[in-house]
Amino acid sequence: MNEKVLKVTTISSLDQAHDLFKSHFEIPPKVMESAGRIISDVIKDGEKAALDYCNKFDNTSFKNIEDAILTSQEIEEGYKFIKDNKPELVKAIDKSYDNILRFHEEQLKHEASTWYFEPEPGKKLGQITSPVERVCVYVPGGLYAYPSSVLMTVIPAQVAGVKEIAVCTPSRGEGKINDILLYIFRYLNISEIYKISGAQAVALMAYGGRHVKKVSKIVGPGNIYVTAAKKLVFGKVGIDSLAGPSEVVIIADRNADPVFAAADLLSQAEHDPDAKSILITDSSELAENTIINIFKQIDRLKTEHGERFNRDLVLKSINDNCKIILCRDIKMACAISDIIAPEHLEIMTDNPFKTLELVKNGGSIFIGNHTPVAVGDYIGGTNHVIPTSGTAVFSSPLGVYDFFKKSAVTYYDYNALEKEHTLIEDFAFTENLLAHRNSVKLRIREKQ
Structure with missing residues (x-):
């Protein structure tokens, strides 16, 4: 050429x-079908199905979920190897961490927090902002390791205040994880790491198992089967995007x-x-x-x-x-x-x-x-988990905002409800939601 x-x-x-x-x-239909079968099997058989698929696709020999959980000893050994043998890489990680942390801390300052206001006497409206409690970060791996993806997904979650961060990542065969990933896990103080890959990892995190607690959101890039699985479990859990x-x-x-x-x-x-x-x-x-x-x-x-x-x-x-x-x-x-x-x-x-x-x-x-x-x-x-395939017309890079949820808060005292009850009742009657109408009318009757 x-x-x-x-x-x-x-x-x-x-x-x-x-x-x-x-x-x-577009995700090919055959990939969606394959991911769907894997998810169904994991829903039915939990960890056993997830481990069976890992043994099939990743050349592992996991017998139980404990075999697929990264141990603190493995993490420490990988951390020490990188620290002792890769000083330039350690220096690069330090700078990357500092810059990513500073950006997302600044981002947090510009995010809406919990707030209230009183539009009229007797009314109080507002919004509560709180972090998602438990998330899964998927880290692609296998032949090559991507430590930058761990930094980009974990740091904004930590800045947002997420309490529990679980990581799923493929092993390189026989359950081994690249030393650089082990270094990053220790660096970021992440201890719940599963050597589980692909659609089976997404399914297990979305639905949980006997020993694995389900998450509320799954973030991070992966191969096309990971993307297909994320699309299929969306609604059961939140996701960041379809890469x-x-x-x-x-x-x-x-x-x-x-x-x-x-x-x-x-x-x-x-x-x-x-x-x-x-x-x-x-x-x-x-x-x-x-x-x-x-x-x-x-x-x-x-x-x-x-x-x-x-x-x-x-x-x-x-x-x-x-x-x-x-x-x-x-x-x-x-x-x-x-x-x-x-x-x-x-x-x-x-x-x-x-x-x-x-x-x-x-x-x-x-x-x-x-x-x-x-x-x-x-x-x-800035974050490198970014919307692809034209979705930047409506979506954004991964950020601290992806790890928050918001709840609306409404308070009316009796006088505020009495002032507007007929307006509410008219809306409800027009939409033929008569029990809605009744829930307001009886409160006014009760007081009169």
């Missing part, structure tokens, strides 16, 4: 953009650096063959130079990293899902981006904050030439 495979697409109208980007991620393939849109003008643009498109392409990497620009020169640099960097990454760099996966993603869009101006580029409503949005223009004012939809937005998505993935502080 060479740069001739990737072409510049010119968009001259928003109708054309709607046609080009109308498809959205689809990763995506980035870059809005760039003629002064942007094509080397940077290419690098950031590739950083999304390496996630998944279905990952979407999109450049929108008003400069044909930037568009063409970005394409050239994409393939130069693929070759360089392969030379530098050998088998660690999955060239075939990246090429498939670029070939199938990368788009280089040319439009008339940056205002139109922003309008096209809003149609896509991307998970990640980068703005590389002369005045990026001015460009930001033209944007309505974007899960997480990265401003300027020196803020690649990787900053937010690891160190910046």
Whole structure:
């Protein structure tokens, strides 16, 4: 494959953009059926079914739930290994933790708390805000470990005041968990960890078992079976979102650096063959130079990293899902981006904050030439659990607000009810809810 495979697409109208980007991620019916069977089995047989599926899919040999619970000794051993042998990684985790904590503590200051007001004498209305008591954080794993996902999901829950945080994560075979995850669990003081993966983990957390307490909410990214299971258990528990393939849109003008643009498109392409990497620009020169640099960097990454760099996966993603869009101006580029409503949005223009004012939809937005998505993935502080597949038009990144629930509070004394009882009764009578009407009338009669 060479740069001739990737072409510049010119968009001259928003109708054309709607046609080009109308498809959205859908979970295949077979995956939904498979996840549904797993959930049904876990509802019926609890921990036994969950462990049977782990033994089948994860090469484990769990005989009981105790085998699937991470021990404090395992955690301490992994913690000590990383602390003694990976000083640079420890330093990176420290900085990441500090930044993520500071961002979410600041976020908490701007969240609505418990409040009341008295609109009229005898009335008191308000809202109670309280944290969800028990949540599950799902952490993807297996061949590679993702410690950043633990930080991004656990920290906002802790800042919100969640009392109980359970973690489910796949083992690498024979029940082993990557040392870096063990380090993070100890670092964050998380002790309830299950070596249970996939749809069976979601089902067990949603419905509980003889020895596993159900949760109220499940958060965190996972594979397509995890996403399918989260969709199916929603309503029994809360969820954060339904994660689809990763995506980035870059809005760039003629002064942007094509080397940077290419690098950031590739950083999304390496996630998944279905990952979407999109450049929108008003400069044909930037568009063409970005394409050239994409393939130069693929070759360089392969030379530098050998088998660690999955060239075939990246090429498939670029070939199938990368788009280089040319439009008339940056205002139109922003309008096209809003149609896509991307998970990640980068703005590389002369005045990026001015460009930001033209944007309505974007899960997480990265401003300027020196803020690649990787900053937010690891160190910046903003959350990297972000709405995908166009859902940024109505949803938000994971935050402290995801771990709160709100209750409305209403108080009327007799005089307040007496003043408005006929209005309430008229509404109830119109809707033929006569017992509703009666519940008000008898209170007024009783007093008279």
